[in-house]
Amino acid sequence: MLVILISITLLYSCEKSIFCKPGKKDKGLIKGKLDYCTWIDTKDGLVINNQAELDSLHNQFGCDELPTFDFAHGTILAVYSSGGCKMQQRREVIWDGPNAQYIYRIEVSECGLCKAEQFSNNWVHVEKLPDGWTVTFEVVDI
Numbered sequence: 001m002l003v004i005l006i007s008i009t010l011l012y013s014c015e016k017s018i019f020c021k022p023g024k025k026d027k028g029l030i031k032g033k034l035d036y037c038t039w040i041d042t043k044d045g046l047v048i049n050n051q052a053e054l055d056s057l058h059n060q061f062g063c064d065e066l067p068t069f070d071f072a073h074g075t076i077l078a079v080y081s082s083g084g085c086k087m088q089q090r091r092e093v094i095w096d097g098p099n100a101q102y103i104y105r106i107e108v109s110e111c112g113l114c115k116a117e118q119f120s121n122n123w124v125h126v127e128k129l130p131d132g133w134t135v136t137f138e139v140v141d142i
Contacts, residue, residue, distance in 0.1 A: 026124065029093040029102065031074060034123035045079035045104065045137035049129065075129040077102075079137045082119040083110045093126050096136075102129060105138040 026033065040046060048054050050071050069076060081089060090107040106122055129135065 027090075027092040029095060029126040030091060030124045031127065032125055034069075034076065034125055036078075036121070036123050040078055040080050040121050043080055043137065043139055045077065045135065047129065047135045048076040048078075069125065071128075073128055074125045075127070076123065076125050077104050077135060077137075078121050078123045079104060079106065079139060080119065080121055081106050081108050081139045082117060083108045083141075085118075086111050087118040087120075089120060089122070091122060091124060093124070100130075100132060101134045101136055102126065103136045103138065105140065107140050107142045109142050 046057075048057070051069070054069065054076065077093065081087075088109045088111070090109075092105050094103040094105065096103055104122075104124075
């Protein structure tokens with residue numbers, strides 16, 4: 001009985017669960033991840049196309065250092081996601097030409113039995129969003 005209990009504990013614990021597969025690399029139009037101190041708490045997402053928009057966000061939250069970014073060649077996207085225990089995320093930005101939009105999709109999976117909450121603002125930079133285009137944000141639990 002003790003062996004079964006220990007086996008179940010190891011099988012489903014947060015860090016050791018066999019169900020905790022590493023997250024896949026970012027895909028699609030994502031050029032890289034960004035680490036900004038600004039906290040967002042919206043699943044509506046943010047599309048930042050110029051330095052003034054970025055500065056206004058950082059000024060709201062009192063960040064010490066403002067990042068610089070080349071907005072002539074890229075756009076910044078961010079969207080909040082959360083999960084319990086050991087959260088894995090797969091991020092992808094898809095070009096949807098017929099609908100004149102990018103789709104920023106995040107698949108969130110959780111593993112283990114613990115209740116610790118994790119979160120991410122998912123700051124990424126992508127190819128420059130063409131004029132007149134929109135971004136659809138999708139955060140999906142899988």
